[in-house]
Amino acid sequence: MIWYEDEVHQLEKKAQSIAGVTNRxxxxxxSSIRMWNxxxxxxxxxxVLNFGFGGSTLAACGWFFERLVVPLQPRSIVFYAGDNDLGDGRHAEExxxxxxALIAKMQGLLPDVPFSFVAIKPSPARWHIINNIRFANHLIRQKIEKLPGYQYVDIYTPMLDAGGHPRWELFESDGLHLSRKGYALWQQILLQHPGIF
Known part of the structure; x- marks a missing residue:
């Protein structure tokens, strides 16, 4: 986790600069969060408050949760990660x-805070692991359905075309990061979900 420390430290400084401002x-x-400029x-x-950090895995987000999220005293959390774990060769079950593990921290430290998990996106650059992406989303969705105050935000399905392949206009040229149209779609979907704002 050491390679995230510089960016995490910058976010901690950002949190200190807005100390006392809660209910966000x-x-x-x-990076799908961090690059949402x-x-x-x-x-x-x-x-709203952007606390994404580039290249982070779901494992890293859990590791830094107490340092980055808990001090913010959020009114709700919108969370996106898992993409990079799978890209690094992790299995869906991992x-x-x-x-x-992240949810256990949520329930222990922020038990009354609503949590929205944004589905792992079907990016062209990671199409070769799409079965792992689908299965990870499936497992996480099943878990969320048993948890009051938690919701699964399906951005996966609307990011596919009629043939079931990624819509290229939603991605940058690298086939991984979101384009402006991609973020506009996420915005539209998130605004339809209750309890986020």
Whole structure:
């Protein structure tokens, strides 16, 4: 986890600079969150905070949870990660266990805070592991369905075309990170889910 320390330290400084400002919807997770540069504009009038850090795995998000998320005293959490774990060769079952460990921390430290898991996206660059992505999403969704106050946000299905393949216009040229159209789709979907804001 040492390679995340510089960026995590910067986020800790950011948290200190807004100490006392609570009741925000905190977006937490990997680069799909961190690179959402229009987050404030896309959810104008809603108190949101971007606490993504680049390249992070679901395991790393759990590791740094106490340092980064708990001090913010969020009103709700929107979470995206798991993509990089699978890209690094982790199995879907491992990602599921990392998710369960994060949820255990949530329930112990922020028991009344609503939690929204954004499904792992079907990116063209990782199409070769799409079965693992589907299975990880399936396992996590099953877990969430048993947890009051938690919800699964299905961005996976709307990011596929009629033939069941990724919609290229939703991605940057690397086939991994979201384009402006991709973020616009996520915005639209998240606004339809109750309890986030």
């Amino acid at each position: 919807t905190v977006f937490y997770g990997s 229009t987050l404030d504009h896309d959810f104008a009038g809603k108190p 990602v599921y266990l990392f998710f369960c």
